[in-house]
Amino acid sequence: MNRAGCTLLMGCLLSIAPLLGHAESNSLLIPATSRCVLDTRPEDLEQALAQCRSLAETGDSQAQYELGEYFYAASRHPQDLPQALHWYEQASLQGHAEAQLRLGTLFWRGEGVPANKVQAYVVLKMAAVNGAEEAMDSADLVAEEMSREQLEQANRVLGEIFRNYLQELQASDMRSPFAPLP
Known part of the structure; x- marks a missing residue:
């Protein structure tokens, strides 16, 4: 796995959090x-x-x-x-995963916006992190169409997003972002 893949995987693992919403006593129900x-x-x-x-x-x-x-x-x-x-x-x-998937796809195809593979890749990777199942496959397809420079730019953006996320997490409760979840 290359460095960018490791960075993204680490970001994905760190963004998994316990379900926060509850509908009555059943956390699987959406009110x-x-x-x-x-x-x-x-x-x-x-x-x-x-x-x-x-x-x-x-x-x-x-x-x-x-x-x-x-x-x-x-x-x-x-x-x-x-x-x-x-x-x-x-x-x-x-952080709505399906909206991110749709938005990333629109950027990829240039529907309603100028086509932008870098932006599509970043948004699709975020959708994957947030749980949109087909987003990772779509991001891989976008990556196949990107130049090396575009892919490096997109991975720099993703790295910055995850760094900011980790800093916010750390500042919010003064714990290490690598500490076990409660």
Whole structure:
């Protein structure tokens, strides 16, 4: 494994944290109130969109992702890539793995944004760290299309992201980031 791979693997291992959210007493349940449902009857869609937008604007990353999916898919309305990108970005900034996967793919393909393999690779690697299963494979495909310089640049960015993460972790509880999780 090369140095960049070791760095990424270490970052991945360090970012695994215990589940923080609980729904009642079952940590596997997602409370229904934190989700928006846009797959609804046409006559209910306007109200569902308003409710979802309200949740998204208060920072609900799942609602932001759902809005991104709604505006990206053109099944019941014209596709709106600027809106889709906006909501994917908002959810991605909060570590939403599926939004990061979608955003990285958009950067890779140049959908709604200029194609940028470095940015696509970085976002896809973050999606993989956050749990998007197909993101690592997608990042590998992007890497095959990148020059050596682009790959080095992307790995420098990832290294900086993980260094900052470790520093924040260390500062938050004054413990080593390598200490066992509670």
